[in-house]
Amino acid sequence: MENMETTSIKEVAHRAGVSLGTVSNVLNRPHLVADTTRQRVLEAIRELGYVRNDSARQLRAGRSRTIAIVVLDVSNPFFTDVIRGAEEAIDAAGAVAVVCNSGQSAARERRHLELLEEQRVQGVLITPVDGGRDSQLVNLIKRGVPVVLVDRGIWQSDRCSVAVDDVLGGRIAGQHFRELGHDHVAFVGGPLTIPQVADRQRGFESVLSGVRVRTFLTPELTVAAGRQAGHAIADLPAPDRPTAVFCANDLLALGLLQEMTQRGINVPDEVAILGYDDIDFAAAAAVPLSSVRQPREHLGRAAAELLLEETRSPDTHAHRNLVFHPELVARKSTARPGR
Amino acid sequence: MENMETTSIKEVAHRAGVSLGTVSNVLNRPHLVADTTRQRVLEAIRELGYVRNDSARQLRAGRSRTIAIVVLDVSNPFFTDVIRGAEEAIDAAGAVAVVCNSGQSAARERRHLELLEEQRVQGVLITPVDGGRDSQLVNLIKRGVPVVLVDRGIWQSDRCSVAVDDVLGGRIAGQHFRELGHDHVAFVGGPLTIPQVADRQRGFESVLSGVRVRTFLTPELTVAAGRQAGHAIADLPAPDRPTAVFCANDLLALGLLQEMTQRGINVPDEVAILGYDDIDFAAAAAVPLSSVRQPREHLGRAAAELLLEETRSPDTHAHRNLVFHPELVARKSTARPGR
DNA sequence: CGCGACGGTTGAAACGCGTCAACGCTGCCC
DNA sequence: GGGCAGCGTTGACGCGTTTCAACCGTCGCG
Structure with a gap:
């Protein structure tokens, strides 16, 4: 030894x-x-x-057995679930997954991609910082390395992608409120420069013609921002207050919920709250939070499978852009008043 | 091109x-x-x-520029923060961090370690599934690859490690309750086979002689388990109920908090609740949760720095076992009654 | 003015290690 | 004896790094 x-x-x-x-x-x-x-x-x-010695082996083989998953933020549960789903598929295929965290930094993403390219990775599964136009990423694709975009840039036909239909998610939210009979609702979210947020809003409003819809823009998607929005909503005189609020993500919804609870406004009787993402804490909130769930693990698994398919048959492979459907998870925070 | x-x-x-x-x-x-x-x-x-071509380069150089971070669970915020801290230090040193997720599975950990060894990684930062006795990990060390244990197995002198003093964390919790004047308290946590949980309990009880201390064992460290413990506690007749509860982690504490709120038991006036970890959601709970915070990013950074130090001067390097101190973050859930 | 020395480059070749295709040896069967 | 398996060996190859001898032009000295 x-x-x-x-x-x-x-x-x-x-x-x-x-x-x-x-x-x-x-x-x-x-x-x-x-x-x-x-x-x-x-x-x-x-x-x-x-x-x-894997270096020598790879040198001869020309490519490695590893598949990289590049995410925007490892501490975001959305991505960790995507990672788990992808790992499952990658593992099953006998490849090895490594995770790189760009932390929203284009520079770090670039560094990682450079290294990954030098290492001749088998493929890259990425949620790019800038929507996938980065030259480093384009290089990778030119070079013939399979790349799958996750939850970004689904419109690009020169590569595969997976995403969730956020417009539909918004519609589902609006529909839910409609069915509950609300006639004065609100959307809380922002900034609208985030495509996901804008899509959710658009879908939401599209099914609510005839219903009074207010919009509360937030500077970010955090609990604190949700609290602030809650502040503004609670300050409204009761008759002028929306009876149901759709938040662009669960963090906002949790902040909103806290503010309402603290102000003595009953959820869901006086204000119903609907979140988005269905993070683990949604079900565990003081009032279990209804939410629009994204199939996160499924998304990751599908992305990995597209990638694997492309690595296996690069010639016959046709790029695909998969779009998944979110689904409503109704809990107490949007229960019909009086129940 | x-x-x-x-x-x-x-x-x-x-x-x-x-x-x-x-x-x-x-x-x-x-x-x-x-x-x-x-x-x-x-x-x-x-x-x-x-x-x-990095393979060719490495083949000659004999070692790579990457440092692996192997964690038990990427979806656990504790680890993601550790990762972030470690990445910072690794980045600063011009190396590249890759994250591997063992997902608590010894088999996957082993696979990852095998590959990492074949790739001749510069070093490994790991929270091992089994406390660091795994033969694959031992091999790595024998081979001269720097390894730093994170939050596990601090007693092993043949390698560096970083950890947080959980006994101290427990003492801090007990001390806090003492200062608040509680004379009937409880510990909620389990299973005690997890060293961290056992240490926290031990520290907690060690400073509470003369105080009535009950223990509620839980099968796991989740919100659901916290709810169940809350159920048991709420069922006690008020005079026989502890006035302060220390939970082995924040998830338990959040579950407990929800159950109390739902049962109409006021927190903190009737029952004070103290968590452990200070995850992001602690501050955002319905009643902002007091918690014992672990310096997670700091832990990661320190671990990475030990590793880098070892890679830079393997000969003069002396293994060190760093132990960090947790700190109390007092919020409303343990505010003095009547405030 | 001529020659050697010197600082500063350049290019050929060896090397690191595993992989694979082509080839060679043994022994056996018909 | 010809042919065929079955097994193992040989050697070229992948690509970047590093060493070292050779080389270039310039400068200083006699």
Whole structure:
């Protein structure tokens, strides 16, 4: 077991009394090697603590077995769930997933992509900082590396992508309020420069013609921003207050909920609240939060499968842009008053 | 830009009219190359879209520039914060961080470690599934790969580690209750096979001699388990009910809080609740949750720095086992009654 | 003015390690 | 004896790095 730092296939061959190629065969095509020889080689490998040098292997193979998942923010539960789904599929295919965190920084994303390109990764699954126009990413694609966009830039036909239909999500929210009989509702979210937010708003309003809809723009999608919006809504005199509020994500909804609870405004009787994402904490809130759920793990799995498909048959592969449907998870925060 | 798949340093050299070595010098020791030549080479690189082959480079160098962070669960905020801290330090050192998720599975951890070893990573920062006795991890260390344990196995002297003093965290909790004048308190947590949980309990009880302390064991550290414990506590007749509860983590505390709120038991007036971890949602709970905060990012940064130090001077390096101190973050859930 | 020395480059070749295709040896069967 | 498996070996190859000898032009000294 000692002297491991420099153990190469050559020493294994020497110790086992065979040639280099045989050792290689034992490792890669064991059926070609006679039983006794194979045993001897495996024995030598064990004794020397030999570990294959992946650099050399890759150098010859021209590509690696790893698939990279580049996310905007590892601490966002949305992405961690996407990661889990993708890992599942990648694992099942015998590849290995590594996660890179761009942390919303274009510079870090670029650094990661550069390295990944140098490492000749098998493919990249990415939620790009800038929607996928970055030159580094374009280079990667030009080079023939399969790339799948996750939840961004679904309109680009030169690559695969997966996303969730946010307009539909908004529609589902509006529909839900309609069915509950609300005739004065509100949308809380922002900034509208985030396509997801704008889409959700658009879908929401599109099914609410004839209903009074107010909009409260927020500077970000956080609990604090939700609280502030809640402040503004609670300050309205009761007759002028919307009876149902759709928030662009669950954090906003949780903030809103807290503010309402603190102000003594009953949820859902006086104000119904509907979130988006269905994060784990939604169900666990003081008043269990209704939410529009995105199939996060599914999204990741589908993305990984598109990627794997492309790596397996790059020639016949046709790029696809999958769009998933969100679904309503109704809980107490939008229960019909009086229930 | 075309024909990129096979572009090698050789073609660059040819196109620039220089030799291989010169191109290599341009890439690695540009000061050794005359200005005009360098420009010519850079130009050729750009024109051909050349990207260095990291496998070949590593094959020669014997080791890579990447540092792996292997965590138990990417969707746990504790780890994502640790990751962020570690990435900061790794980035600053010019290395690259990749994250591997073992998902609590020893098999996946093993697979990842095997691959990392084959890739000759510069170092590994890991929270091992089994406390660090896994043979794959031991192999890695034998081989001379720097390994730093995170929040596990601090007693092992053959490697560096970082951890947070959970006994102290428990003491801080107990001390807090003492100062608030509680004379009947409870600990909620489990299973005690998790060292962190056992340590917190031990510390908690150690400073509460003379105080009545009940223990409610939970099967896991989740919101649901917290709710169940809350159920049991709320069922106690008021005089027999503890006036302050210390939970082994914030999820339990949030579940407990919800149950209390739902049962109409006032927090903190009738029951004070103290959590552990100070996750983002703690401050955002219906009643802002007091918690014992662990310096998560700091932990990650320190771990990465130990690792980097070891990679830089493997000979003079002495293993260290850093222990960090948690701190109390007092919010409303443990405010003095009547305030 | 001529020659050697010197600072500063350049280019050929060896090297790191595993993979794979082509080839060679043994022994057996018909 | 010819042919065929079955097994193992040989050697070229992938690509960037590094070493070292050779080379260039310039400068100083005699």
